[in-house]
């Protein structure tokens with residue numbers, strides 16, 4: 001295998017690949033992937049004129065860290081037995097997930113423009129039967145972690161080294177099923193399970209602390225027996241360090257890991273970062289180009305906010 005092929009092969013996570021890369025180069029690579037994910041998400045949002053764009057922008061760094069650095073997968077064989085499973089339980093975040101799958105090479109970039117249209121493989125809410133690389137049909141909040149627990153247990157019974165990642169939102173911390181699953185994961189010592197929570201402090205009905213106060217979140221996960229880290233979810237360096245720590249802890253039998261990621265809705269596009277009613281954004285026709293320009297200006301200026 002040539003060095004270039006190795007770089008684009010994700011059969012092993014970055015740490016286990018024989019890629020010679022400095023920490024700065026790694027940061028640059030994952031940061032560039034996050035920028036492209038944001039760019040794709042804006043283009044997809046424009047097709048419908050509205051949507052869950054703010055979440056995709058907020059979670060892009062988490063998705064880039066997962067897909068361009070941590071996950072084991074074959075882009076052209078989404079059902080490869082040994083793949084790590086990435087379960088999106090927040091179905092409405094599908095726009096960000098599709099962007100990440102395009103970045104990973106599982107979905108053609110050109111197909112992204114079909115997002116949300118009739119007969120598209122990319123419906124607005126993630127469906128496993130429609131989309132390659134979409135492991136579960138999410139949307140009914142609080143189902144992802146219970147499914148992840150079952151999968152992690154099943155993979156252990158099969159002596160598989162594959163790991164299970166569940167991407168969930170802070171709104172899913174309102175769901176009792178999430179906490180039942182958290183308890184089950186600890187009980188079964190699912191060291192092959194990692195939860196990544198997008199704490200954007202927002203839900204459909206308003207700010208999380210006004211809908212249902214979930215804090216102190218860190219202490220809750222710790223009390224449930226999980227290896228718990230909390231990071232700035234828009235800082236790729238912190239995300240890489242946290243995912244590396246989680247990977248170093250991973251074992252067939254051991255503590256499950258959770259990475260709590262504080263993110264900003266609309267991150268990278270100042271026009272959208274301050275928008276009201278950010279759960280489902282309406283963006284005017286003339287604003288999309290401004291959004292793209294702001295994103296690129298921030299990225300090229302290596303906006304250090």
Ligand SMILES: Cc1ncc(C[n+]2csc(CCOP(=O)(O)OP(=O)(O)O)c2C)c(N)n1
Pocket residue numbers: 055090092139140141142169170171172200202203204205278279
């Ligand atoms: C079990 C369940 N209850 C309610 C809903 C309706 N719902 C859809 S999105 C959403 C907000 C959940 O919070 P979060 O995912 O944190 O929202 P965001 O950060 O995207 O605004 C709700 C309540 C649902 N999909 N599933």
Ligand SMILES: [Mg+2]
Pocket residue numbers: 169170171198199200201202203
């Ligand atoms: Mg939220």
